[in-house]
Amino acid sequence: MIQNVHIQNFRCFDEFEIDGFARMNLIGGKNNAGKTCLLEAIACLSDKINLVDIAKLRKQKQEDLLFNNMSTDEEVIIILSMYNKASGIRSSCSLKGSVQQMSNEKKIIPTYPDGSISINLFTLGMELPPVDIVKSFDNFDAKLLKGEILKITKLVDPRIEDLRTFKSKEGLWLRTHERDYESLNNYGDAIKNLIRYFTPIFEKELLSSGTKSLTVLLIDEIENGLHYSAHEEFWENIFKLCQRLNVQVFATTHSREMILAFNTVALQYGEGAYFEMARDIDTGAIFAQKHDMDLLQYELEAPKSTFRGE
Amino acid sequence: MNKDTQSILLVEGTTDEWFIQSLLTYIVPPQNKTIDVQHIFLDKLYGSSENDLIKKLKSLKTDLRNKPIKQIGIILDKDEHSVSDRLALINNAILKAEIPVLPLTETVSQVNFDINSSRTISISYFIINDSQAKGNVETLLSEIITADPKSAECLKIWQDCSSTQGVIVKQSDYLKEWIKVYLRYDYCLQNKLQNHAGDYCTLEKSFENMNKESPANKAWDFDAAILKDLKSYLIGFL
Numbered sequence: 001m002i003q004n005v006h007i008q009n010f011r012c013f014d015e016f017e018i019d020g021f022a023r024m025n026l027i028g029g030k031n032n033a034g035k036t037c038l039l040e041a042i043a044c045l046s047d048k049i050n051l052v053d054i055a056k057l058r059k060q061k062q063e064d065l066l067f068n069n070m071s072t073d074e075e076v077i078i079i080l081s082m083y084n085k086a087s088g089i090r091s092s093c094s095l096k097g098s099v100q101q102m103s104n105e106k107k108i109i110p111t112y113p114d115g116s117i118s119i120n121l122f123t124l125g126m127e128l129p130p131v132d133i134v135k136s137f138d139n140f141d142a143k144l145l146k147g148e149i150l151k152i153t154k155l156v157d158p159r160i161e162d163l164r165t166f167k168s169k170e171g172l173w174l175r176t177h178e179r180d181y182e183s184l185n186n187y188g189d190a191i192k193n194l195i196r197y198f199t200p201i202f203e204k205e206l207l208s209s210g211t212k213s214l215t216v217l218l219i220d221e222i223e224n225g226l227h228y229s230a231h232e233e234f235w236e237n238i239f240k241l242c243q244r245l246n247v248q249v250f251a252t253t254h255s256r257e258m259i260l261a262f263n264t265v266a267l268q269y270g271e272g273a274y275f276e277m278a279r280d281i282d283t284g285a286i287f288a289q290k291h292d293m294d295l296l297q298y299e300l301e302a303p304k305s306t307f308r309g310e
Numbered sequence: 311m312n313k314d315t316q317s318i319l320l321v322e323g324t325t326d327e328w329f330i331q332s333l334l335t336y337i338v339p340p341q342n343k344t345i346d347v348q349h350i351f352l353d354k355l356y357g358s359s360e361n362d363l364i365k366k367l368k369s370l371k372t373d374l375r376n377k378p379i380k381q382i383g384i385i386l387d388k389d390e391h392s393v394s395d396r397l398a399l400i401n402n403a404i405l406k407a408e409i410p411v412l413p414l415t416e417t418v419s420q421v422n423f424d425i426n427s428s429r430t431i432s433i434s435y436f437i438i439n440d441s442q443a444k445g446n447v448e449t450l451l452s453e454i455i456t457a458d459p460k461s462a463e464c465l466k467i468w469q470d471c472s473s474t475q476g477v478i479v480k481q482s483d484y485l486k487e488w489i490k491v492y493l494r495y496d497y498c499l500q501n502k503l504q505n506h507a508g509d510y511c512t513l514e515k516s517f518e519n520m521n522k523e524s525p526a527n528k529a530w531d532f533d534a535a536i537l538k539d540l541k542s543y544l545i546g547f548l
Contacts (some may be wrong), residue, residue, distance in 0.1 A: 278376040
């Protein structure tokens, strides 16, 4: 699993280090504290995304906008340090890119030294290329995938009985015991997001037929569209699935209810950490403070606590 | 203290918070009432164990970097402990919260650490005790009363009676009740405030009223000699 991320000269980060990740990581903090940029930095280490894509997705015409304070004299450096508990192997993968490389080569390839853990990133919920859920659904044994996805969607809407694709129609279609198949587009964000988060993960499990390489799931503003009453059950399912499928989650939030539910479930299942990102008032530099689950519980349960991350 | 900076005073509980907040406002020099105490934030530990202090210090770590905090004061009750016991608790908590300072001692009551290249934060402590060099805020309050506690003293009979009935009333609980009765039946009756009990006869209101014009007679004597050291300590945060 990823244990540490070191970032230099990337977007809002001049020099930034965050350490002590668990399997399930929830990241809070005020706006412009760098939460989404952290997810983007991790995403850059995937072969599915690269620095140039991030610039395009941010609708930035010049790649130099990816550089902290437009400091194009220096390279962007992103290093992920990882530890494989099963094998005991420590490794790191890194990405270094100059503005010239971005202009000329259009793609910066990350370095994965021998022995490193392969990372499959699903960068969902962010403004990054969405995974083609329908393609995933059609490419694999739909029955297996369908069963897993149905379990998850029933969390949010127990009326859902089936989901499928049609050759004659675009997209995914859902049926409830009250209504015939309707397009997924007619459903709320919670259902859409759950399907988007988990389809590629289940797909990966079916593809890899038992190999347990690390998958990283990045979710920006995880609470979007999800009613607070479903938060705890939502996390319970994510914890169980991610432990079973060897997925490491990095999610951001602004929701106190989401943090509360995360804390409750993490105390039960273990493997959770909460990080608060903020700016140093003197230097303006972004930093992250880790809160283990006991400390988070203390902060959330303090009388009149309004803790919701900074 | 520059008002662009902030200080944090950690206290054990609600009574301590009300008392210290009121005393802080009281000690602002009358000729300089433009000084306010808004930059001093009181934070409760909800207990006096080492673990309470560790968690509070850890939870402050983000604030230390993203707020202009210059001072942290830790105010604990002495209770039945020795000063060295209290210091050991504070030093262990600071150590376990991974705050890089040298230990506080009976002679070194303030230590500093750099949060970054431009800001240093100090940590200091004060141990609250009464004239017997033990006790807590409640015992201290019982020594700065302004009215004759003749009704409150009757609680001794209640405490003794309870004991004969197999109900042990702890001294700390006894004192809490003593203060309630003192305010309601001694201070308020002797100052004819009983018809405005909600405004004058509760502990919280008694502290709020210390810095108001009315009533003329306050429930507590904030000029008492026993408060001298505590006031000197708090002045360092203004």
